[in-house]
Amino acid sequence: MNNRILIALPLAAMLALPALAQTSSSDQSNPSMPAAQTQSNSSSAMQPGATSTDTATGKAPLAPPSREGFWGRVNPFARKNYVKRQTDPIRDRVNELDDLTATNSKQIKDTDARAQAGIKMASDKANEADQHAVDAGNKATMAQQSAQQATARIQTVETVVGNIDQYKASNQTEIRFRPGQTMLSKNAKDALDEMANGVKGQHGYIIEVQGFASGKGQIAIANSQKMAESVVRYLVLNHEIPVYRIYLVGMGNAPMPSDETAKTKRISGGRVEISLLKNDLEQLASSGGTTASAMDQQQQPK
Secondary structure, three states, X not given: OHHHHHHHHHHHHHHHHHHHHHHHHHHHHOOOOOHHHHHHHHHHHHOOOOEOOOOOOOEOOOOOOOXXXXXXXXXXXXXXXXXXXXXXXXXXXXXXXXXXXXXXXXXXXXXXXXXXXXXXXXXXHHHHHHHHHHHHHHHHHHHHHHHHHHHHHHHHHHHHHHOOOOOEEEEEEEEEEOOOOOOOOHHHHHHHHHHHHOOOOOOOEEEEEXXXXXXXXXXXXXXXXXXXXXXXXXXXXXXXXXXXXEEEEEOOOOOEEOOOOOOEEOOOOEEEEEEEEEOOHHHHHHHHHHHHHHHHHHHOOO
16 A cells, blocks of 8 residues: 555656646746736726727727636636637627627718718709809890890981981982973883882982973962972872972972083973982881891790
8 A cells, every 4th residue: 555655646746747837837927917907807807898998899808818727728628618608708799890890881881872962962053053154154145245236226326316307319300391291201100100119118218309490480480380299299199108208399490500510501391300318217227127136036045
């Protein structure tokens, strides 16, 4: 029996030496750890629900696993419950990080969608503003053109009003009569037809009819008056020229210049001078119609 005891003692010593060596190495590896850190680690381990702002999940970091059993952290004979207790906190933290990552991804997508919607809305508003600006520019151009046309129209009207009583000779016809005759010949009627056809539908004209007759005194004046009246009667009855546009005068045996350089001379027989005089009213009417048609074309929708 003494022999068995002698054999068992060395064997126990050999088994105890590794455990003592592991314990001493673990104690020597952490000789300078502050008491506050040890207390903090112990308090974190004691309070698993504590929070921290230094981590993504807002929770305190996981505390290192405590030493358990004879083998410490390296336990070749660890059981399933022990391993589960060690890995459960890690698995919970991983699940929390996955949830947090998914939440952040969703928030990023929502933010990006709102940003894209805002950018599109701003772009649409900018395009709409550009279109309004183009329309406003076109309207301003049209208004400027209308103002210029109105200014030209006003200037034309002012010119016409200033010269309303200024008539210019545009056509002149002379009809000859034999002595003592007041009837119109065919050639005279043809000349009057040509003049009357040129003034149909026009405005701003008058017809001046002057009769001249041979003889003396009141007899010459009466004869010239009759010849001029025959011309007026033909224009009114055959061409419906208003009487108020015709001015008649019997000049009798008044002298007439044969040309610009010759001396005046008296005539034998009779003659009637018909002069067509016009002012600027016809020009004003034509320009007004052109301006109105141009403005109508501008105002038509495109």
